Amino acid sequence: MRKATIQIELRKDYVTREGKQMVCLRYTAHRRSTLISLNISVFPKHWNNISKTVRGGIHRCDFYNKTIKEIYNKADNLVMENYFKPLPFPEFMNKLMDRNHGNTDFYTFIEDEIELLKASRASGTIANYYKLINTMKKWRPILSFEDITLDYIQRFHKHELESGNILSTVYKKHSNFKFLVGLAVDKEKLSKNPYEKFEIKKNIKAQNNDVLTEEELKKLQIAYDENKYEEGKHEVLREFLFSCYTSLSFAEFSVLTYDDLKPLQLKDGQTYAMLYNERTKTSVAYKIPIVSPTVVKLLGDGESFQKIFQPLTNQPTNRYLKEIMTDLKIKKTITFHRARHTFRTITAKRGIRDGIAERIMGHAEGNDIKDIYTHLHDEDIIMEMADKWVV
Structure with missing residues (x-):
């Protein structure tokens, strides 16, 4: 049996009064093809058909591209998980809309995990976790599990120092992020914690x-x-x-x-x-x-x-x-x-x-x-x- 396929594209058979077209995910399985709207509409001139992304410079383009990438990655995982027995469209749609099933976005995963930690962690600690995640979102709006590498950690370190943070503050952020990444490892979202190769200096001696x-x-x-x-x-x-x-x-x-x-x-x-x-x-x-x-x-x-x-x-x-x-x-x-x-x-x-x-x-x-x-x-x-x- 032929495996299912997915593709991001603009819907061509419908155009809004403004001239915009909907960004859709096309799911093809069992000789049937269905378009799933991503609730994003853009003018054709703002659509990059090669990279399947919204071109930079328009309002909320980062958010749109983050959404497109998240949905595509999740759909791709569903296709691969059911490679030899493609899902019928209704079942595929249910799993795609399930926030937790096959999720590849680290932010989505870790925000759910932080909610679970509220029962055992101090409110100040929970606030620090959320503050860290919000800081990272501003720097990198999209963060999949596969993006969390030693190189990513080193770049984050450099970014924080260039933003004016002192070394002890940066290492505190590393300590919190290492813990959160460890949760992803425990839940088998990541095979290993890249912090194994990055030293967190716990004691930064205060200078004059x-x-x-x-x-x-x-x-x-x-x-x-x-x-x-x-x-x-x-x-x-x-x-x-x-x-x-x-x-x-x-x-x-x-x-x-x-x-x-x-x-x-x-x-x-x-x-x-x-x-x-x-x-x-x-x-x-x-x-x-x-x-x-x-x-x-x-x-x-x-x-x-x-x-x-x-x-x-x-x-x-x-x-x-x-x-x-x-x-x-x-x-x-x-x-x-x-x-x-x-x-x-x-x-x-x-x-x-x-x-x-x-x-x-x-x-x-x-x-x-x-x-x-x-x-x-x-x-x-x-x-x-x-x-x-x-x-």
């Missing part, structure tokens, strides 16, 4: 060029006070300075509102504001005292429901920071996360107790400082910061 000194912070503060930069760059500098002074992480900026600022009156009658919220990554509560007029000024004011900050995405934020450091002749490799490192380094130099610094930073409970947390009062945190580090 990844934190700022207090003198360098003053340079940044002066630039901000003098409105040296405009619009987005000015806002990035505001957020970065606030993080250096308070340790607030990039992930927390987008959710912070003025309602998270709570007044706290001390025994001597003085009143300070405290920022209360939970870290997105760990769900551990942080308490940040606002004890300096400089920090108060960075906060601004607004209604309780309003967001305090409107951060850009990570990549343009780090690009602006790089430009600011170059402009102010600060010769250090600085990304937004270095603000937390800067805060921790300065608090240590100022003699602020570890327990208080860690409480402000909202580090995960369950470590050596857990017992210290239970004996710390809000007034202790405020007084120590006001006494030892006021900007």
Whole structure:
């Protein structure tokens, strides 16, 4: 018996009023040929009949080509699985529409796997997995299992460094991706994990060029006070300075509102504001005292429901920071996360107790400082910061 065949083509017997034609998958088996619409319509001039793809330059062409490739690969697998006994069209169609049957797209597979992991993994870990996948989709919208090779991993490594990420951050992404690829190996979607030939360096020693000194912070503060930069760059500098002074992480900026600022009156009658919220990554509560007029000024004011900050995405934020450091002749490799490192380094130099610094930073409970947390009062945190580090 002759095997079934498939082909991607434009439907020629129907044209829309605009003059567009539908992209279809033709399935031929048992001497019958059927066209299956892919719900994509294009003008003939935008169709490459040799590569069977939508030509670049038109709106959503990447999405269209990703869809075409996914469906073709899945259909091809169905044909090969049933090489000696081709499927009748209804059965072929059912399997083709089954999201999980014969799926060759890594993204589709791994998103289902991540959903299953929610029962056993922390919410912060799950969020990191999704963040990684979304990052990879922007770089490579299409990723089949066969594309996951050592060469792909090396190219991803290079791309992340060129995007402005520091080495330790890139290796953390590798660690997460290695785990996700391992799930594909366990489910026999891949024969082996290419990370067997790629070393993930777990300990990247912090260097002096990844934190700022207090003198360098003053340079940044002066630039901000003098409105040296405009619009987005000015806002990035505001957020970065606030993080250096308070340790607030990039992930927390987008959710912070003025309602998270709570007044706290001390025994001597003085009143300070405290920022209360939970870290997105760990769900551990942080308490940040606002004890300096400089920090108060960075906060601004607004209604309780309003967001305090409107951060850009990570990549343009780090690009602006790089430009600011170059402009102010600060010769250090600085990304937004270095603000937390800067805060921790300065608090240590100022003699602020570890327990208080860690409480402000909202580090995960369950470590050596857990017992210290239970004996710390809000007034202790405020007084120590006001006494030892006021900007």
